Amino acid sequence: MAYPIAVTIRQKYPRSLLTKLRREGRVPAVVYGKGMENELIHLEAGQVIKMLQQEGTSAIYELQYPGGKSRQVMIRELQQDRIKDKIIHIDFNEVKLDEPIDTEVYIELTGEPTGVKEGGILQHQLRSVEVRCLPADLPDRLEGEITHLAIGDTLTAGELPIPDRVELLTDPEEMVATVLPPRMERDADETEEAMDAPTETEEKE
Numbered sequence: 177m178a179y180p181i182a183v184t185i186r187q188k189y190p191r192s193l194l195t196k197l198r199r200e201g202r203v204p205a206v207v208y209g210k211g212m213e214n215e216l217i218h219l220e221a222g223q224v225i226k227m228l229q230q231e232g233t234s235a236i237y238e239l240q241y242p243g244g245k246s247r248q249v250m251i252r253e254l255q256q257d258r259i260k261d262k263i264i265h266i267d268f269n270e271v272k273l274d275e276p277i278d279t280e281v282y283i284e285l286t287g288e289p290t291g292v293k294e295g296g297i298l299q300h301q302l303r304s305v306e307v308r309c310l311p312a313d314l315p316d317r318l319e320g321e322i323t324h325l326a327i328g329d330t331l332t333a334g335e336l337p338i339p340d341r342v343e344l345l346t347d348p349e350e351m352v353a354t355v356l357p358p359r360m361e362r363d364a365d366e367t368e369e370a371m372d373a374p375t376e377t378e379e380k381e
Contacts, residue, residue, distance in 0.1 A: 178238035178248055179231045183217040185241065203263055207239065207249060209270030217241075224263055234281055236271065236311050248273060248311065271311045278345060280304040281315055283336065283352060287323030291355030296327040300353050305333050305346040313341040320352055330354040 186204065187193060194204050203224050207215040217239070227237065233254065239247045249268040257264050271277055282304050292298050305318065318336045325331060334348025 178236045179227055180238045180240050181219055181223060181227060183219045183239045183241060186216045186218045188216055198262075198264060203266060205266040205268060207247060207268045207270060208252065209247070212270065219266075221263070224266070228263075232282070232316065234279060234314065234316065236314065237268070239268065250277070250279065250311070273311050276308050276310055277314070278306060278308050279314065280306050282317045283320050284317045285320045285322050285331075285353060287321055289322050289325035289329075289355050291325050291327035291329060294327060295358045296355040297358065298322070298325075298353065299356055302333065302346075302350060302352040305336065305344060305350075305352075307338070307342050308345055309339075309342040313339065315339055315342065322353055325353070325355045327355050327357050 197218050201221045202218040203221050204218050233251045237249050247270050249270050252267040252269040255265040331352045333346045333350045338344050
């Protein structure tokens, strides 16, 4: 079931309206979709924080307009003010429940690798994979079990538990995680230190 969000239509001009909305605790947004004109909307900032905490960025949301109209959407892009730690704009993309979508799903690693217990270093290389499925079949996340990974072992995208009605678009051979030997980690540190060390010419200067 799509997560409901109450939204309000907004005007395109003047641009000062965006500043006014943000001061009032609203987040400006735009809705894109096939065969429709872009719709300018705004929604309550507290609601945005709540929906992201509960559903994340890959969920399906139901925009509920005044008058009873609604649209099924997914988040296309979030714009944030890093200094103020606020979301200042959202791009939504309308989805049709009977049409497949291509999107990314977050990977959550579970368990502690046996290789880490032996002194190895876990390297989480791939954080999400691209999939294709109907909106209703979209998983919230994919769990990658890594307890069995010994030093030198890897977990690939193709080894993730992909649901039956979901197609993996990412290369199945792409590495999600691996356990590095302790020596490799030390070598990497030593190489980095050597690169950071001043050259003979720099020392003379």
